[in-house]
Amino acid sequence: MAPEDWLVNLAQQHRLSPTQRQVVQRMLGMFPEVAFLSTIEIAELAGVSQPTVTRLATALGFAGFPEFRSALREAVLAVVPAPRTPPRRSPVAAISAIDQECANLGSLRREVGGDRMAAAVRLLAGSAPLGVVGLRASAALADYFGYFAQRILPAVVTCTDAATVADTVLQLHQQGAGALLVFAMPRYPAATVSALRLARRFGMSTVVVADSGLVPFAGEADVLLTAPVGAGLVFDSHAAAVVLSITLLDAIAATDPQRTQQRLEAHESLIDTWIHDA
Structure with missing residues (x-):
């Protein structure tokens, strides 16, 4: 070696x-x-x-x-x-990091086909509105999921601000939300755990996407989905979490094909107003 x-x-x-x-x-x-x-x-x-x-x-x-x-x-x-x-x-570190990400993606095969994934889909698909939380390093994941979730679900609220996350959870509860999706990648913000506990106090179900099943706040999640991070470069890589997110969203869309089709067609009718066509 x-x-x-x-x-x-x-x-x-x-x-x-x-x-x-x-x-x-x-x-x-x-x-x-x-x-x-x-x-x-x-x-x-x-x-x-x-x-x-x-x-x-x-x-x-x-x-x-x-x-x-x-x-x-x-x-x-x-x-x-x-x-x-x-x-x-x-280039050794970069090549090794890619190999690690391939392994991380391979581990998702068991996750997306398991009982936890099915439970997460049921909880999230049945919540109106659906709350999505991701703070600090997880903010991009929450924004990514929330952006596409709005295409297929009637009401999605995304929060990436630690200063307002408690207010957001309260408002979701008042609006009748039944579930909260939380992205929790290292290092885990204290506000993320507080939001999870607050949601459970309000009787909301919690689905957490984290890098490990051994996170210290695992007990705060009704469903914990794991997407390992790549730690071979200066900053963590969340490739597995992105794939898990879009797979989760695809499964949610499949729970109501007619609604999904109608909403996607409505969105498609707007594309000509903003897409750049060279």
């Missing part, structure tokens, strides 16, 4: 912060010299502080930087590197 692959595999086994992932990315472009550099030298080359490099070693499971550097040296000395000019950014 190439030493770069060793570092990438090690990083993928631990939950690193975006800053720590950036340091790993920079280190991939420093091989093999990186195994013989000090924390100060790595910090300067990576454009971060020395404590950040030290914390990275701990986050990777080592007692400290000296132990991490020893393991790094062993990985480098285990192979004879071919002469080369170190790239500014190694």
